[in-house]
Amino acid sequence: MYFIANWKMYGNLKTLKSINKVIEFSKRYKNKKFKIVYCPPYTLLEAFSKKVKKTTIELGAQNCHFEISSGPFTGSISPMMLKSIGSKYVIIGHSENRSTGETDFQIKNKINSSMKSGLNIIFCIGETLQQRKKKLTNKILKNQILKGLPKIKKLNKILIAYEPVWSIGTGIIPKLSELEKNITFIKNLLKNNIKIKNSKVLYGGSVNPKNVKNLASIKNIDGFLVGGASQKAKNFIDIVKKTII
Numbered sequence: 275m276y277f278i279a280n281w282k283m284y285g286n287l288k289t290l291k292s293i294n295k296v297i298e299f300s301k302r303y304k305n306k307k308f309k310i311v312y313c314p315p316y317t318l319l320e321a322f323s324k325k326v327k328k329t330t331i332e333l334g335a336q337n338c339h340f341e342i343s344s345g346p347f348t349g350s351i352s353p354m355m356l357k358s359i360g361s362k363y364v365i366i367g368h369s370e371n372r373s374t375g376e377t378d379f380q381i382k383n384k385i386n387s388s389m390k391s392g393l394n395i396i397f398c399i400g401e402t403l404q405q406r407k408k409k410l411t412n413k414i415l416k417n418q419i420l421k422g423l424p425k426i427k428k429l430n431k432i433l434i435a436y437e438p439v440w441s442i443g444t445g446i447i448p449k450l451s452e453l454e455k456n457i458t459f460i461k462n463l464l465k466n467n468i469k470i471k472n473s474k475v476l477y478g479g480s481v482n483p484k485n486v487k488n489l490a491s492i493k494n495i496d497g498f499l500v501g502g503a504s505q506k507a508k509n510f511i512d513i514v515k516k517t518i519i
């Protein structure tokens with residue numbers, strides 16, 4: 275099971291120390307099979323990198339530019355830059371970035387160069403409430419997957435984060451039956467259209483210590499992408515504990 279902490283645009287050098295408790299926790303439960311990845315804002319990547327060195331916790335970034343190494347792109351960070359600072363993962367296609375103009379084409383190029391640089395990808399997909407009401411969920415997920423994934427080898431290393439936009443930060447989660455159906459749809463699509471046999475699909479959207487046990491009971495779920503609840507160490511640890519113990 276994967277547990278990805280997405281700190282979004284929160285956190286500073288003071289709040290960084292909350293990771294200490296998570297490091298202690300991961301040492302205590304090192305015999306259990308789980309992977310924790312922290313995705314802090316760019317400003318904290320270096321400090322996080324030092325903290326998680328020699329632990330089982332891994333580091334990720336929340337976005338990157340599609341240019342693999344460097345170029346005249348003011349304010350952007352490339353996959354190779356992320357790699358050089360100790361990042362092993364990068365989130366791509368988050369709905370908060372799609373909603374401010376990120377296109378499937380840009381996402382495809384970002385995935386392509388991130389894979390070439392050796393980063394692991396956390397590829398976010400998900401429908402809006404309006405699309406769900408119009409029963410367009412499958413169509414939207416299919417489009418996002420087929421347009422966002424480049425035609426390259428090693429795609430089987432990509433983690434898919436299924437995040438219904440209407441669940442992010444709202445406290446509303448899908449019914450378990452709906453979630454299971456959508457995860458099955460995604461896995462079948464990856465298997466039949468892209469030849470990825472053992473895909474990993476995580477769920478994201480208002481996951482918290484209270485609802486995680488139920489969510490984790492879904493048989494084909496491979497982990498969680500956690501936003502708000504990952505900012506407090508206790509909440510995040512509880513989420514992991516309730517899933518793996």
Ligand code: PEP
Nearest residue numbers: 442443478479480501502
């Ligand atoms: C997210 O932003 O990826 C997310 C899942 O947020 P939250 O857990 O706060 O809904």
